Ligand SMILES: Nc1ncnc2c1ncn2[C@@H]1O[C@H](COP(=O)(O)OP(=O)(O)OP(=O)(O)O)[C@@H](O)[C@H]1O
């Protein structure tokens with residue numbers, strides 16, 4: 050049993066939680082970073098290669114690419130994380146040499162987050178006004194210029210909100226990774242809470258996770274609000290507002 | 298400058314354009330009018346190859362557009378600017394950045410883009426709002442940004458799809474005056490579509506009437522005004538329903554060019570000894586010339602009216618009896 054009055058308890062408690070928090074933060078940030086790098090282009094490709102999409106893929110190649118990508122994303126999203134994690138063990142071992150520990154845990158976390166994030170990006174990109182694609186065409190812009198200067202600026206606020214959701218899921222899953230020796234706060238809850246019946250550790254883990262998720266959500270909300278310049282006057286005064294006869 | 302030659306385009310069963318031929322000369326401002334669904338937008342989008350014809354050809358500045366792909370198509374589009382009804386500005390980028398996008402598409406360096414974007418905004422009178430986001434601009438200001446963006450690549454042709462339809466009448470007049478000024482200063486050829494006759498009257502040299510995908514009438518505005526039974530002329534100078542005046546014949550006179558300046562109606566009254574009354578008149582300046590319509594009431598029966606028509610015809614004024622009893 051754990052004795053909180055034991056003078057040796059608190060330094061150890063703080064050290065364990067500090068280490069767990071850092072590990073969770075490390076796993077989440079690295080997984081999130083890789084997820085953005087791969088999932089962002091993937092999501093844009095998914096929308097762009099749709100029938101009549103802005104990447105001009107009424108071609109066979111575009112249709113096939115779209116179907117392959119869509120299939121992979123759906124597959125990734127439908128397999129339960131715990132199954133995916135086990136299935137990925139050989140791949141993880143091949144990639145990083147081991148499948149136990151904080152570093153290797155990043156592999157399944159990234160693999161589960163990419164399809165999720167790609168869908169988030171897909172939804173955000175679909176919100177972009179189709180008239181802007183026609184406009185970019187009329188200006189003789191390249192596809193890359195269209196993505197860089199039109200699609201990304203317009204979709205970014207929603208994508209940033211999606212980053213918060215994705216990061217939250219990664220934190221959730223990272224706790225599960227802890228259960229199979231992945232380190233982080235999940236591992237703390239497991240080794241101290243379950244095996245040594247320490248409520249203090251469990252409660253601390255819950256509080257820390259809650260604070261982390263809140264901070265991410267707040268930060269992303271604030272950033273998204275700053276990036277979205279289409280709010281404000283335009284909401285109250287839409288461009289396509291018909292002339293008001295009563296105002297003449 | 299723009300030659301649309303026997304072009305047809307269908308969407309499934311809908312024949313959006315049916316054997317349409319239109320020519321617009323260099324520096325001309327040409328208007329296409331027609332009801333909703335007549336095929337106006339489809340026609341305009343053929344000119345920068347956003348839409349492809351099923352048959353026929355579209356030639357802009359001696360370049361056959363319907364044949365182009367990829368890099369060549371983009372280069373051709375740099376010679377053709379387009380403005381839109383809902384402005385189509387990128388909401389999360391400033392006015393200057395929206396214009397810079399057009400310059401990036403042409404391949405200007407970063408430094409040139411900044412400078413030229415300011416110049417373009419200056420040209421449309423919006424230099425002081427360069428760093429504003431579209432949501433912070435009025436409709437008229439947004440369309441000015443749209444025009445600056447469309448003209449940033451120094452095109453020869455400007456296409457306008459209902460560019461003033463979302464604007465109030467005063468702002469519409471300002472935007473049209475700007476387009477007219479730019480067309481004159483830069484030698485721009487303008488093809489605009491609209492459902493407002495006022496727009497055609499204010500700036501167009503020529504016009505076409507589109508109906509269910511077919512061109513019903515087209516030509517220089519002055520010629521249209523002189524064409525008997527022209528629906529465009531009728532819409533340009535509406536006199537309303539003919540009134541029911543027992544004992545009077547109603548005549549609609551169409552003036553175009555020099556006749557408007559001669560005292561034709563005074564002559565009619567004096568030489569035929571008729572107590573002519575003027576029921577209504579519209580006079581406009583089209584291409585620097587006076588044109589318009591006048592509705593007269595002629596006392597007496599059909600004979601007096603017929604006499605008046607002949608008298609006017611001899612003096613080069615076209616008169617149509619609207620109703621005579
Ligand atoms: N992409 C499309 N797919 C199917 N039908 C289309 C498409 N674009 C246009 N049409 C049809 O073609 C016809 C002409 O459309 P168009 O948009 O050119 O009309 P318009 O004259 O511009 O009308 P409005 O004044 O309402 O803008 C309409 O019947 C329309 O439904």
Ligand SMILES: [Mg+2]
Pocket residue numbers: 337338339
């Ligand atoms: Mg239209």
